[in-house]
Amino acid sequence: MKNFHFIAIGGAVMHNLALALVQKGYHVTGSDDEIYEPSKTRLNKAGILPEEFGWFPVKIHEGLDGIILGMHARIDNPELVKAKELGIPVYSFPEFIYNQSKDKKRVVIAGSHGKTSITSIILHVLKDQGVDFDYLVGAQIEGFDLMVRLSDAPVIIIEGDEYLTSPLDRRPKFFHYKHDIALLSGIAWDHFNVFPDFDEYKNQFRQLIDMTPEGGELIYCEADPLVKEESESSEMKGKKNPYQAHPAEIRNGKTVLLTSQGEIPIQIFGEHNLQNLLGAKKVCEALSLTESQFYDSIQSFKGAAKRMELIKAKEDRALYRDFAHAPSKLKATANAVKSQFPERRLIAVQELHTYSSLNKDFLPNYEGTMDSPDEAIIYLNPHAAAMKRLELMDEETLRNGFKRKDLKLFTDSQALKSYLLEKDYTNTNLLLMSSGNYDNMDLEGIKAKFE
Template sequence: MSKNYHFIAVGGSVMHNLALSMAAKGYKVTGSDDEIYEPSRTRLQQAGILPSEKGWFPDKIHPSLDGIILGMHARQDNPELQRAIALNLPIYSFPEFIYEQSKEKKRIVISGSHGKTTITSMVLHVLKFHGLNFDYLVGAQIEGFDLMVKLSDAPIIIIEGDEYLTSPMDRRPKFFHYHHHVLLMSGIAWDHFNVFPTFDHYLEQFKMLVSMTPDGGEFIYCAKDPEVKNLGENAPRRFTSTPYEAHPYEIEEGITYLLTSEGRLAIAVFGEHNLQNLQGALEICKSIGVNEAGFYDAISHFKGAAKRQEIVAQSNHGIFYRDFAHAPSKLKATVEAVKAQFPGRNLVAVQELHTYSSLNKDFLHNYAHTFDAADEAIIYLNPKAVSLKKLELMDEHTLRKGFGREDLILFTSIGDLKDHLESKSYENSNLLMMSSGNYDDMDLTILKNKFNQ
C-alpha cells in the first residue's frame, strides 16, 4: 500500500521539490503553508498537491499518516506540528527524510561555504551524460533536471550538504544527518552570522562533519583553503584523504581552456574558484568510477548552475551576468573571476545586501576588499528588508569603510538603482549583479537590450 506523508511548509524551494519527487514515486502527499510563491505554486498545482487554502490546519494531521516532513519555515508552535507531536507521529526534518530514503545507497556529500551547488551540478551533469543511475539533492534548479531532488532505487545519491539549521526542532546543521561515505569540502568562510555567532563555532561544525567520515570512506578537500587543508592534513588515517587544487587552465580572448593530457578543452565556466570546483567534481566522479576521459567528454557540455555566473544578455562589446554570490568569499571570487576573464573590459559590479549576516554592521568588516577587482562598485539596500530583520540601516560612509572602497556607491531605492544602471553605456563593459535575493523584482528589460544591441 502507498505511504502517506504530510509536508508542513510545503512551499519552500527544496521542500516542494521533495514533495513532487515523492508524488512522482507513487506516495500520497499532502501539504500546508501560510504562503506559496512561484514557481512552487504552479508546480504543486500541476501535480495535484497544492493546498486548497493558505494556512495551518491541524485536522490535516491524522493517525493514518506514515510521517510528517517538517520545513525550516515552520515555527515550533505550528498547530499542525503540535498535533503531530500529540499523535506521536514520526516527524522528519528534510535531511532526516533524505537519509531514511537512502540508507542502502552510497552517499556522497558535497559541503563547504561556497561552490557546493556548482560542484554538485557538475557531478550530476557528468553522471547523466553517461547514463548512470543515481539519486540526488541539489540546492538550485539546474538545466537538464526537472527537480532538485530525486529518490529512486539507484545505488548512489549525490547530496549538496548545507551547514544551515535542520529544522525548528533541530538546531544542528543539515549535513550531519546524511551520514556520508564520501565527503567533499570546498572551503570554509564564515557565514550564517545569526546562527554561528563566532568563526570558531562555525568552523567546529565542519570539523565534526569530517570526523563523521566512516572507516574506509573518503574525504576530498580543497587544499587551497587553509582551514580545509588543515582538516585534511590532520584527518584520521582510517579513511582516505584526497586533496585538490584548481584544474590547470588558461584564458584566451575571454574563453577558459582546461589543459589536459589530450590537449586544450574549452569550457563555459571560468574563474579560479570554478576551476577548483571542477577539479573537486572530477575527484568525486573518479571515486564513483568515471575516468578522466569520460569526465572531460561530459564537462565540455556543462553550461553552469543557475544564477552562478549566469549570462542574462551579451553582445560583442559586453556581457550582463547575474550571480547568487552573497557571502564575502563568494562575492570576492565572483568579482575577481569576471575581471580576470575580461581584464580589458570595465566591470560594473552590484551587490544586494540581503542576508542577515550581510545586513549586520558587526559582520560588515568581513566584506573588506571583496569589491577591489571591480571598476565601479555599487551596493543596494532595501530599508524594508533591514527593518524586517530588526537591524540598523547602514549609511554610505559605514559601507565604504567596511568594504574598504571610498568610491563605493549606495542605493536604497530600487528605482534609483535602475535609473543609474540604465543610464550607463556598456561599450567594452561587463555588468555583474549579485544577490541571494531578487532586487525587488526589478525589470531588467532595458538593461538586457543594452547588451543585445
C-alpha cells in the same frame, strides 16, 4: 501507498521533495502560510497545492506515515503540535533523505561556497555518461526537472548545507546524511545569526570531516588554508584526497583546460570554478568514471542557475547574474569576471540581503571583496533590514566596511534601475550579485542594453 504531509511545503527544496515523492507514487499533502512562484504553479500542476494558506490541524491524522517539517515552520506550529500528540513520526528533510537513501552510497558536497556548482557539475557528468543516480541539489539545473530525485539508484549526490536542520533540530543539515564520500570546498564565515562565533562555525566542518568512515573518502580543497588545516589534522579513518584548481588558460575570453589529453574547452570560468571542477572530477573518479568520460561531458556544462549565469551578451559586453552574497563568494565572483575579461570595464552590483550581510558587526568581513570591479555598487532594501530588525547602514559605514572610498549606495530599486539604464556599456560587463532579487527589479530594460 505511503502517505506524507509537508509542514511548510512551499520552500525551494521542500516543494521539490514533495514533487519527487509524488513521482515515486506516494500520497502527499501539505500546508504553508505563503507560497511563491515557481513553487505555487508546480505544486498546483501536481495537484498538491494547499487549497488555503495557513495551518490546519485537521490535516494531521493517524493515517499519515510521517510529517516532513520545513525550516520555515515554528516550534509551536499547530500542525506540528497535533502530530506530536498523535505520535506521528516527524522528519526534517535531511533526516527523510537519509531514511530514503541509507542503503545507497551517499556523496555529500559541503563547504561555505561552491556546493551548488560542484554538485551541478557532478550531476551533469553522471547524467551525460548514463549513470543511474539520485540527488539533492540547491538550485534548478538545466536538464533536470526537479532539485530532488529518489529512486532505486545505488548512489545519491547530496548538496550538504551547514545551516540548521529544522525548528526542532539546531544541528547542521549535513550531519544527517552520514556520508560515504564527502567533498569540502571551503570554510569562510557565514550564517552569522546562527554561528556568531567563527570557531563554532569552523567546528561544524571539523565534525563533518571526523564523521568520514573507515573505507570512506574525504575530498578536500587544499587551496583553502582552513580546509587544508582541518582536513589534514583530522584523525578520520578514511582516505584523504586533496585538490586545487584545474590547470587552465584564458584565451580571448574563453577558458580551456590543460590536460594530458590536450586542451579541453569549457563554458565556465574563474579560479573558484576551476577548483569546483577539479573537486567534481575527483568525486566522479571515486564513482568509477574515467578522466576521458569526465572531460567528454564537462565541455557541455553551462553552469547552475544564478551561478555566474550569462543573461545577455554581444561582442563587447556581457550581463551576468550570480547568487554571491557571502564575502568569499562575492570576491571570487567579481575577481573571476574581471580576470576573464581584463580589457573590459566591470560594473558590479551587490545586494546585501541575508542577515549576515545586513549586520553591521559582520561588515568588516567584506573588506576588499569589491576591489576588482572598476565601479562598485551596493543595494540595500530598507524593508529587508527592518524585517531582520537590523539598523540600515549608510554609505559611509559601507565604504569603511568594504574599504572602498568610491562605493555607491542605493536604497531604492527603481533609482538603481534608472542609474543602470543610463550607463554606457561599451566594452563593459555588468555583474549582478544577490541571493535576493533587488526588490523585484525588472531587468528587461537592462537586458536590452546587452543585445
